[in-house]
Amino acid sequence: MRVQPVRPTAADLPHVLGFGLQLQLMTGGDFPFPLLGLIHIRNRITQRREIHVDEPLTLRVHATGLEAHERGSRFDLITEATVDCEPVWRRDDRDGWVHCADGQRRWGRFGAAGLLLRAPAPDASALVLLQHRAAWTPEGRRWGLPGGARTSEDDAVTAALREAREEAGVEPEALRVVAQRADHPADDGWSYTTVIADAAAPRPLQANHESAELRWVPEPAVATLPLHPDFAASWKFAAGRSSLRTRPTTLLVDAANVVGSVPDGWWRDRAGAAQRLLRRCAATVPGTLPLADGELRWVQRCIVVLEGAASAAHDVDGVEVIRARGSGDDTLAEIADREPESLLISADRGLRSRLPPTATSAGPGVLLDRLPQPVTG
Numbered sequence: 001m002r003v004q005p006v007r008p009t010a011a012d013l014p015h016v017l018g019f020g021l022q023l024q025l026m027t028g029g030d031f032p033f034p035l036l037g038l039i040h041i042r043n044r045i046t047q048r049r050e051i052h053v054d055e056p057l058t059l060r061v062h063a064t065g066l067e068a069h070e071r072g073s074r075f076d077l078i079t080e081a082t083v084d085c086e087p088v089w090r091r092d093d094r095d096g097w098v099h100c101a102d103g104q105r106r107w108g109r110f111g112a113a114g115l116l117l118r119a120p121a122p123d124a125s126a127l128v129l130l131q132h133r134a135a136w137t138p139e140g141r142r143w144g145l146p147g148g149a150r151t152s153e154d155d156a157v158t159a160a161l162r163e164a165r166e167e168a169g170v171e172p173e174a175l176r177v178v179a180q181r182a183d184h185p186a187d188d189g190w191s192y193t194t195v196i197a198d199a200a201a202p203r204p205l206q207a208n209h210e211s212a213e214l215r216w217v218p219e220p221a222v223a224t225l226p227l228h229p230d231f232a233a234s235w236k237f238a239a240g241r242s243s244l245r246t247r248p249t250t251l252l253v254d255a256a257n258v259v260g261s262v263p264d265g266w267w268r269d270r271a272g273a274a275q276r277l278l279r280r281c282a283a284t285v286p287g288t289l290p291l292a293d294g295e296l297r298w299v300q301r302c303i304v305v306l307e308g309a310a311s312a313a314h315d316v317d318g319v320e321v322i323r324a325r326g327s328g329d330d331t332l333a334e335i336a337d338r339e340p341e342s343l344l345i346s347a348d349r350g351l352r353s354r355l356p357p358t359a360t361s362a363g364p365g366v367l368l369d370r371l372p373q374p375v376t377g
Contacts, residue, residue, distance in 0.1 A: 012045065014057060014081040014089045021061040022077060031063075033073070051088055057081045064162060076151070085209050086136045100186035107138055107149055111191045113156040114147020115164040116244055117175065119199040120286040121218065124300040126246060127202055128222055131167060132213035141212070144228035145194065146170070156180055156193035168214050169206030175199055178370065179290040181244065185230050192230065194244060196296070198287045219246065219298070242294030249297040250339045251289070252332055252359075253281065253304040253367065254346035261347065261364040274310035280371040282318035289343075289370055291362055297343060305331050329354070 026035050051057065059081055066075045081089035097105045106112070117129040130143045148163040150156065157180070161172040179196040205214040217225070222245075223235060237243045259266045259273045266273035285302040303320045306313060307328035315321050324331040329351045336342050336359040344361040346352065352361045 014051070014059065015045065015079060017057070018059045018061055018079040018081070021059060022079065025061050025063065025077075032066075033075075045089070049088055051081070051083070055083045057083060057088075064166070067158075082209070085134070098190050100190050101188040102186035104186065106185070106190055106192075108190075110150045110152050110154070111193070112147060112149050113154075113159040113163070113193040113195060114145035115160040115170070116145055116194050116196045117164070117170065117199060117203075118197075118219070118246070118288055118298070119202040119216065121202075124286045125248065126219040126286070126288075126298040127216040128219050129168065129170070129203075129205070130215055130217050130222065130225070131207075131211050132215070133228070134210050134212050137210055139228045141226070142228045143222075143225040144231045146211075146214075147192075156182070157195050160193070160195035167208050167210050170203055174203060176284075176287075178288045179296070181234070181242070181294075183230070183234060185233075194234065196244070196288060196290070198284075242296070244296070246288060246296040246298035248300050248341060249289070250342045251281075251285070251297075251299045251302045251367075252335055252339070252342050252344045253277075253302065254328065254332055254344065254348060254351065255304050255306050255310055256308070256328055257346040257348050257351075258364040258367060259310070262368070270309040271312035274304075274306055274313040275316075278304060278313060278316040278319050278321065281367075282316045283372050284370060285318055287370075289366070291366055299343075303335060303339075305335070307331075 023035075025031060026033075026038070059079065061077065061079050064076050064078060066073060068074075080087060097107060098109060100106055115129070118126045119129075121127050129146070131146045132143050133140050135141055146164040146167040147160055148167070150159040157177055161170075161175070164170040165172065175197040176199075177195060177197045181194040181196065182191050183194070184191050202216045207214050227235065234244045237245065255274050255277055259270075259277055264273070281302050281304060284299070286298065286300050289297045289299050291297065301320065302318070303322060305322050305324055305328050307324040311323040313321070322331060322335070329348065332344065332346070332351060333354040336344060336355050340358045342359045344352065344355060344359060345364060345367045346361060347363045355361060
């Protein structure tokens with residue numbers, strides 16, 4: 001709706017002008033709650049600049065943030081006013097600049113969060129969802145992650161998923177969150193949390209007014225774009241800090257060691273236990289694997305070595321199954337020799353000592369924490 005202010009606005013005038021849109025939204029047939037009985041519990045207005053009398057406003061109203069409350073349900077009713085696509089006013093509690101210790105202003109009174117979403121390309125390499133920020137936004141015309149300010153009640157995942165839905169049309173139900181990374185760029189109380197997630201395939205995208213463009217970018221090409229400065233700093237590999245970038249990796253799984261690390265009765269049915277492990281691995285490959293030191297790996301291939309009775313497990317699409325004719329450790333060491341970027345999952349110190357310099361290792365917990373719950377049957 002477009003309206004013309006009758007005078008230089010007081011901070012609450014856009015709220016008054018937008019009240020009819022709020023009623024229209026809440027009395028619509030698809031709104032989940034009856035208007036009578038709703039209770040207003042808080043109000044927060046952010047006016048980014050003075051709105052002049054000759055500027056026509058475009059008003060938008062939407063509901064978001066539905067969640068459980070001790071007395072039922074709670075949601076946010078957001079009213080926004082723009083002038084020629086420039087946001088000038090918003091009724092919410094998250095917006096506002098914070099003056100940080102390094103002298104920079106950063107957006108979000110309670111910090112901010114963004115979504116780093118990856119999906120596999122046809123060759124199983126990683127694609128990264130990037131947002132080309134609209135010119136009027138902070139650090140406009142640069143590339144970064146969909147994201148924005150947190151409210152006083154948000155956790156980082158809630159904020160990142162909400163912002164990605166608003167700015168890119170990404171549905172949270174289609175994602176799997178795998179890690180979080182909190183940065184304090186000024187070494188003070190303000191933080192930006194990157195929520196790292198995977199999608200099974202590149203999702204269709206829908207840009208809002210905060211995006212000039214949305215694009216699935218091959219991960220090696222991300223650094224070639226003009227990036228938001230804070231995102232660029234987090235993307236680089238640097239001594240003493242972990243990067244948001246992943247390293248392409250072939251995962252080598254010592255099935256006997258991984259299965260044996262969980263006392264769930266695997267010894268009664270070794271083939272069945274191996275079968276469950278294969279299914280769980282297949283559900284997450286390709287995908288992001290966070291390591292204990294903060295490093296991120298992109299698992300393009302997963303090779304699982306079976307031995308003994310476990311070799312009776314059936315093959316599963318998406319996982320390369322190798323049945324050792326002799327020692328499983330010998331087979332894994334031979335594979336590691338010919339796979340230049342491999343990560344062995346095993347707690348066997350003797351096997352780890354046989355790895356070539358190009359291979360690394362991690363304990364079973366790193367993999368098990370990433371996998372979905374076992375599928376029985």
